Amino acid sequence: MARGKSYKVSFKPTFQNQVMLFPPDLNEMVSADHPVRIVDQIIDGIDLRVLVARYKAGGTSSYSPSMLLKVLVYAYMNNIYSSRKIEDVLKRDIYFMWLSGMSKPDHNTISRFRSNRLQEILQPIFSQVVLLLCTEGLLSLKELYTDGTKIEANANRYSFVWGKSITNNREKIKEQLNELWKYAQSVAAAELNSPPDPPDPGPVDSSKVREAIEQINQALDSVKNEKKVDPKIRQKLNYARKNWPDTLDKYDKQEQILNGRKSYSKTDTDATFMRMKEDHMKNGQLKPAYNVQISTNNQYILSYSIHQNPGDTLTLPTHLSSHIKHLKIKPSNITADAGYGSEQNYKLLESKKITAYVKHNQFDRNQNEKIRLKKRFTVDQLPYDQQEDVFTCPAGKKLINQGSSQSQSSSGYPQVITKYQCESCSYCRLKNQCHGQKGNRVIEVNLQYRRLKTKADKRLNTKKGIAKRKKRSYEVEPVFANIKHNHQFKRFMLRGLEKVTVEMGLLALAHNLRKVA
Template sequence: MFKDYNMNQLVLPLDIEMKLSKDDIAFSIDRLVESIPNEAFHEFRRDNGCPAYHPKMMLKIILCAYTQSTFSGRKIEDLTKDSLRIMWLAQGHQPTYRTINRFRVQPAMNALIKECFIQFRNRLVAEDLIDQDAIFIDGTKIEADANKFTFVWKRAVEKYLSSLTEKSKQMYEELFKANIMPALEVEEGLTAEQMSMMADKLEEHVNEKTAQIESTEDVAKRKKIRSERKEPKKLLKLIKDMLVRKHRYEIDLGIMGERNSYSKTDKDATFMRMKDDYMRNGQLKPGYNLQIATENQYTLAYAVFPNPSDSKTMIPFLDKIEEEFFELPEHIVADAGYGSEPNYNDILVKRQKTPLITYGHYLREQKRSYKNNPFQTANWTYDESTDSYECPNSKRLNFSHMSVRRDKTGFERHFKVYRAEDCGGCPFRSQCTRAYEGTNRTMSVNVTWEEQKEYVRTKLSDEETGSIYRRRKTDVEPVFGFLKANLGFTRASVRTRPKVENDIGLALMAVNLRKYAARV
C-alpha cells in the first residue's frame, strides 16, 4: 500500500510559507531586510520607464542565495524557480540574471549593504549576543577575478621609463647639434610635450628632404638627399614609438599609485602572496586584502584594500568603522601583523582607546633564552642619570645624537643614538656587533616605541585585558574559515574594488545570517 500520489490533483497549501520550518533562515533574512529604514532604498527609485523590482525583494533573494553558497547570477535566477525559500522571499517574482547582476554591483548597493550590517549589529545588541567591550580585527587575501599572468610591476615600469628618458635626452642632444631642435630645459628628462615637439620638428625636416627629392631630376643629388633623410626618418619613427610608450608607462604608474603592481584584467587588484599556494612555488596572484572586525564570531564591519600589508590597513579601517558602521569600543584587538608605532599612536592618542595588539618580537621576548641573553640590548643596564647603557663587557654607551627616520607614508620615528666609548680588544665583539674592526658599537633606541611596547606588555599580562586578547583566535579567525571552507567564497566573481566590496559584503552577511539562524 502507498500514500496517495496524483499529479492531476491540486495540492494544498498554496502558501509557500507554510512549507518552511519556523527557524528557517529565510525568516531571519526577511526580518533583517525589513528592519532597514525605507530611506535607504530611495536611491533605487526610478520615475521613468518600466517599474523596477522592489530593492527589498532583490536584496532578500540575493542574501538567501549567498547563504546557500550560490554566487552566480544565472544560478540565483534558477533558484527563484525551484527554491522554496527564495520563491517565498520573491513572492512570485522571477528577475533575470542580468537584473540580479546589475542590482548587486550598482553604486547604491554599497550603502545598502552597510545598512544591513548596522541593523544586524543593533539586533545582536538587543538580544545580548555581543558585549560591545571589544572588536577583533584580522585580514585575509581574497583572489580577484583576474588572470594571474596579466601583471604589471611598478619596478619594471620605472626601469623602462628611466631608460626611455635617458634615450630621449641622447636623441635630443644629437638633434640639437644638427640644428634640428632648439635649446630646451632637459636636465630631468624630456616631457611628453617636448618629445611631441621633437617629433614635429623631425617630421618637418623629413618632409623638407622629401620635397627636395621630388623637386630635382638629378639622380646623384636625389640619392644623396635620400641618404641624408634616412637617419631623421628612423629617429622620427623611434620618437613616435617612445611617445606611445611614455604615455603608457605614465598611465601604468597612475593606476598603481602607491602599490607595487596591478592586474590588466582587474586594475584595482594587486598581486599578493596567497596562503592557498597549490603549486608551492610562492607564486603571486591578483587579489584584495579583506579586513573584518568581529565580536562573538559575527562580522560587524568590513573593508577591502588593494595593499597586501595588514599594518597599513589598520588606521583607514578604523576610520571606516567610525564613519560608516559604529562607534569604536574600548578595546581594539589584533595580532602582531598590526603592531606598529603609527597604529599604537593612532589608537592611544587620536582615538584614546586601548590597543590589545602584540608586536613582532612579543612572543620571542617571553622566552627564557631571550631574557637570559646578555647580548640582547633590551637586557642591558640603563643609567638614567648619565643617559647611558652598559654592555656585557662593562663598557659605557653614551648618548651621541638624535636621528629621525621617515617611512614611505611620511610617518617620522625619532631615535636616540648611543655610541660605545671603546670597543678595541673586546672579547665579545663577534657576539655583540657586526661592525667593522676599528669602529665602536652604536645602538639606536626609539623611546616612543619602547614605551608603547611596555604598555602592551602590561595590558596583556593583566588578567582582565589579557583574557580579552586570548579570545582573538576563537573569535575572528573562524569567520574566515566559515567564509572560505563552509560558504565556499574563495574568489571574487566581479571586477573593480567597489563591486568586489559589494560581493564580499553580501558573503560576510550570509555568514552572519547562517550563524544567527543556527544559534538555537
C-alpha cells in the first residue's frame, strides 16, 4: 500500500425497495434435501380418504386437509405447538409458505382441524406412515420395546377431586344422619308407642336422605312440648334438607367421572393426578397428567396409546391390542421393564405366543448375590418340587400343600393362592431368621405367577435376553427424552382424552419424520 493513499470501505448494494418483474419462486428457495420436503412427500404418499370423508359437501370451500396435516406435522417437528404461533409462521416462514401453497388458515381453523377433524382417524394415518417406513427398511414390526412416561395435562394443578374424599364425606353424612335418628328416637320414644326405625344401613343417596329427614322432622313434630327439642337439631335438620341431597347428587356425578380412578381434575376431567418426575417445585407434588405408552423399534415410534391410570402394569393389554389392531401384525417379542412384570401381562403374552423379555419386580434384586443370600428365607428363594408339590426351607424341612383359594389382585385380576405349612419348626436353629410366626411356618404362594417369573428369569439371562435388556435402555427411553427435553414438550395443549390422543399422534408422527429427515 502506498504511503498516504486512503481507500474507501465498499459494501454490497441493498435493493430493499426494488420492484421485481417476476415474483420469487418459493420452490427454488427450498433446498431439495430440506425436511419440509420429506413431510410433503410422505403425507402425499398415504391414503387420506378417511380424513376427506370427515368433510360434508356444500357450502363454502374448505382448506385442503392434506395441507393442514402437513402444516401441523411440520410445526410439531419444529417445536411449534400453539395454533396462534402456527398461524403466525404461515405468514412469514418460507418453508411453511411453500408447504401451504401460500394459504393462510387462521388459528381457529387450525385448532378445529386438530381438535375435531383428526379425532379417531389420526392413529390409522400414523400407522400408514409406520408401514411405509417399514417397507423402506428403516424399522421392524416384529421386535417391540415398550415403555411409558407421564405428561402433564392442560389443567389447573389445584383443581382436584379425590375419590377417597368423596367416600369419606358420604360416610360423614351417614354418621350424622344416624345421630339425628338416635336423637329423634330418644325424644319421641316417650310420646310415641313405636319410635321411627333407623335408616337403611346401605349406601346413602339423595332420595334416602330426603325421606329420612322428612321422617325425623315428623318424629320431632310429634313431640307436644317443643322445648324438649334442641333448637340446634332443628337448625342442623334444615341445613341437611337444603344441602345434603344436592351434595350427594354432586358426589354421584363425580363418581361417574372417576369411573374407578382415584382422582381427576375439574378443568380436564379425563386427567388423573399422578406423581411426576419433572417436578418444578421439587417436592413430589401430584399433578394432573396422562400416562403415555409407546412401542419403538430402531428409535422409531411404532404405536402409542394414552391411559388415565398412573401405573404401567395395567396399560399393556390395551396398548398391545391397539398396536395389533392398527398395524395388522403381531410382534414376535416385546421388551419392557419391571413395571410391566405382572401375572396378567405374562399370561397375556404367553397366550398370544409373544416372547416376553419383561422383568418382574424382584428380577434386579435377584441378580445380586449378596441380596440373594440375605433373602434366602423369602418365599421366592425357597426351592419348589413340582412333582411332590412341596417347598423346602433352608433347614431342609418340607412345606406341605394345605389347599388353594381364589383371590384377586389390586387390579381385579383373578388369582389362585395356595397355602403351604412346614411339617415342623420345633427346635429349628434357623427359626428366628426364617419367620416370626407362632408355631410352624405358613406361606401363601401364587404358583402360576411363580412359574411365569421363573420362565422370565431364564429368558432374560440368556445371551439374547441380556442384549435385549441393554438395548431397551437406549431404544425407547431416548425417544421420550427427545420429545420432552430436546423439543420441550412437557405439557399437552389440548384437553380431554380424545384430543390428547390426537396431540400424541402428531408428536409421534413428527418424531418419526424428523428422524427420517
